[in-house]
Amino acid sequence: MQYILSNSHVTGKVQVQLPSSKSISNRLLLLNALSYSPYDIKNLSDSDDTKAMLGVLNSNSTTFDVGAAGTSMRFLTAFLSKIVGEWVLTGSERMKQRPIKTLVDALNQLGGKIEYIEKEGYPPLRIFGSNLEGGDIELPGNVSSQYISALLMIAPTIENGLRLTLSGEIISRPYLEMTLSLMKDFGVESHWKGNVITIPEGHYQPKVVTAESDWSAASYWYEIAALNPDLEINLKGLKKISLQGDSNIKKMFELLGVKTKFSQKGTTLTNTGTRTSKFKYDFINEPDLAQTLAVTCCLLEIPFHFTGLQTLKIKETDRIVALMNELKKMGYVLKSNQRDDLSWDGEKCEISSKDEIVIDTYKDHRMAMAFAPAAYKFPQLVINDPMVITKSYPNYWEDVAMAGINSTSAE
The missing domain is CATH 3.65.10.10 (Enolpyruvate transferase domain)
Known part of the structure; x- marks a missing residue:
């Protein structure tokens, strides 16, 4: 199964109920x-x-x-x-x-x-x-x-x-x-x-508990905010003081021009237009965010160097290799020591404007979700096996349609 992605230029405010963590x-x-x-x-x-x-x-x-x-x-x-x-x-x-x-x-x-x-x-x-x-x-x-x-x-x-x-x-x-x-x-x-x-040895006590919404899922909306400066995105269900290490996404995207504001109405993302000229980060504590940041930096033409990626090789796929393969299809030539780092120094290769870009997802939900916003830059982007997103964010395609990323089945 494939989805062909297109983009319609949506402006104004978008409100999203994020999935639970x-x-x-x-x-x-x-x-x-x-x-x-x-x-x-x-x-x-x-x-x-x-x-x-x-x-x-x-x-x-x-x-x-x-x-x-x-x-x-x-x-x-x-x-x-x-x-x-x-x-x-x-x-x-x-x-x-x-x-x-x-x-x-x-x-x-x-x-x-x-x-x-x-x-x-x-x-x-x-x-x-x-x-x-x-x-x-x-x-x-x-x-x-x-x-x-x-x-x-x-x-x-x-x-x-x-x-x-x-x-x-x-x-x-x-x-x-x-x-x-x-x-x-x-x-x-x-x-x-x-x-x-x-x-120590002990006993758990039953308790009524509520799961937080997912900061990892929020990362794709930060990517969308970085790529579409005309959107204001309101995310529901996030906690400012969170148990999730991936809540650090808000600090990372400050460097990429996205401002975060918390209020009783939710978490609001706006594009400031001000971003760093080079992005360096150690993902030792937030490895699941690396795909989002790699794709975003490339699309914004921001060179980067990521470290702390050693666990990416044993995830749903070898995410380091997958990122290198798929971003090259868009013209971005990444480098890695194949152990724990990934970088892009601005090197690009020629791609044919006539050929459609087909992104393989490797049965990895985060590959599909991180690459989908690239439809802003590459219209008619094709995503293979798009429903891998159900692993963590079942309503992803319906939600991103509100931001102008439209998907059509190519079955």
């Missing part, structure tokens, strides 16, 4: 289950990832397929390892290529019994749930924060709790702080000093 929603679902809560979560995400998580938690089966939902795979691996029974946890073909050995080794060290059904170190998994014994454990700080959050959330429910040492550089710290903050809402205290997080 799937990062918060999936954590709340697990904490709700661990607290045996009778309450429903308010403003729960309707993303594919959250539906996958909810489906498993409400299922009477012993075999679960979470599709492409990485958060669900990691969180449920930890959760099921402490639920007595034999479970099979699998996912999409891409999920079977995403490593999980670090988490499995840690759980087995705590007394779990998890086996690989196919390839060593990767899903699908056979999990023999049992009572786990806590104590001291060490993990590299530069692994996916989802591994660490999975362990943190089950920590109070296992014997003796957990004392987790994170060695080396700690990446995606805001996601760990989010996890610990939500755990505190459910009555569990933690202590984080230096590289050691200590969580």
Whole structure:
């Protein structure tokens, strides 16, 4: 399936109800289950990832397929390892290529019994749930924060709790702080000093909770505001003081000419017309924003150098390679050490004005959403597999149509 995108020059005010944060929603679902809560979560995400998580938690089966939902795979691996029974946890073909050995080794060290059904170190998994014994454990700080959050959330429910040492550089710290903050809402205290997080054995307390709207989804509206100076965009549901590290998007886009104003009416974005001549940023804490910023900087002709991108290679796709491939189709030649950086120094290559530009999305929702606003500069832009957006923002295409980005199916 393809969408052909066109743009109609929309001016004035646009109001958008953002989707709920799937990062918060999936954590709340697990904490709700661990607290045996009778309450429903308010403003729960309707993303594919959250539906996958909810489906498993409400299922009477012993075999679960979470599709492409990485958060669900990691969180449920930890959760099921402490639920007595034999479970099979699998996912999409891409999920079977995403490593999980670090988490499995840690759980087995705590007394779990998890086996690989196919390839060593990767899903699908056979999990023999049992009572786990806590104590001291060490993990590299530069692994996916989802591994660490999975362990943190089950920590109070296992014997003796957990004392987790994170060695080396700690990446995606805001996601760990989010996890610990939500755990505190459910009555569990933690202590984080230096590289050691200590969580005593205890009990979660049920609570009525509401999920925040998604700052990651807001990033695409910041991109639209940067590219269309005649729009004023009002976003509903965001919190100024947020658990989400991606709320830092407002600081990044200040440098790209977008001003943020908070009020009781929502979060308003306006284009100031003033922007930096070069953009440098370390995305170690906000890796999911890199695609939005890369596309925006290129379209604004602003050279950039991004660092802290090491986790991008194990996301829904290798996002560094994907960005280099797709931006080159628009004439932008990016460079990378293929480990943790990405840059554009202004180098461009010739593209034919007669050929339509077809953007591949690699089964990655953020590729589709980050590239769609390029329709402002490249009319008749084609997006392959456009409905990957349901992973986190199911109403994306309907919403961006309000900003003049119109989509027509090419089926």
